[in-house]
Amino acid sequence: MIEEEKLTMENAILLLKHMGYCKALKKIMTLFFESSPLNKRFKKMIIDENEKKEGKDEKLMADLCECIFLISHLFLTLPKELYGICVPCLLKAALKKEENEETQKEVEMALLALSCIFSHFNIGRDLFLNEMKEIIQYHEKRHNLTRLAYQSAWWFLIILSFNDQKTIEVIVDEMNFEREAARELDELMQSVDWKKKEEEEIKGKGKNEELVLKRWLQMFDNFFVTCRKWNEECSGIVESIVQVLRAANDYRREIYKTCIYLLRTSAEKRVVKVDALLKSGAIDAVLEEIQQPTVDDEIKYEILQFFDAISRRLKEEEKDEKKDAKRKATKKEIFEKMEEEGYEDVIISFHGIFDFLNKKYHFGLSLNISDYFVNA
Known part of the structure; x- marks a missing residue:
């Protein structure tokens, strides 16, 4: 269409940037861009423009780079040079x-494009x-920055810090990621109209805030997997996730499931201590869900993994005498809470479908019922 002059290059770029924006926020797939002639043309244009010694069109370069990163699906196919x-x-x-609206939008698009990178290349923190x-x-x-731009900036850092603990240390210790993330999630939660059901059409600012909130939740999964150090401020993120979970319970089951999954990941990957999971209300929230008359199979699976992780950690011996005493006190408190809520009976009632859940989600769910009891 461009060659036939039915579509100008400027309009093609605008169209692709809009598609990329929708892809990033609404999970719209664009599977065939990598094999398209336009993709090859954009890559060549970027390289050619970059090789100019003078007179580079920086606006065109940024637009082309945004299109490539926003639309690409298979990032391993991108040459490292790019x-x-x-x-x-x-x-x-x-x-x-x-600080004008036009510049804010440009910055937002640039950061959103960067946040779409999913690469196993060592790009290098420098x-x-x-x-x-x-x-x-x-x-x-x-x-x-807009809320989306700010979230995208953090996402870009988290993605590129995978297996790079020095960058994670900067993010956590110098940039206070956990504090900022918890604050931002709390503010976003106040902006969402939780009484509107997912299937109802939601327009305006509230809808945008909800999309950004979902992106924060998705990012926490990457952070919990990437971060390998204890940090007390991580409990603030868990508290915020619990608050979102409770708000989403009746009308946003997709978000609710994501929160359950994140609590399980936080327990499994050891980014927060067990007593922090207790104080944050995470254990209470999961116990409340498991006692519901009907529980979705996927949520059952996540809950079982959550308590399996808690149980394994509470059974570990501590070499430090003070830490071991604290572990035992936490174990006693959790056991009493579970006993009061009838947790053991619920788990026994699930025992017959352990094998089914294990095969359905094939992530190695334990079939030994005693693994889910903290008193064992």
């Missing part, structure tokens, strides 16, 4: 500090870390 060109280009666009720190810390002082 990351070295596009990441600095988009970071430069994201570093703009003018290519992005200082710039991302500047973007995030400037926002924390001046609030110049």
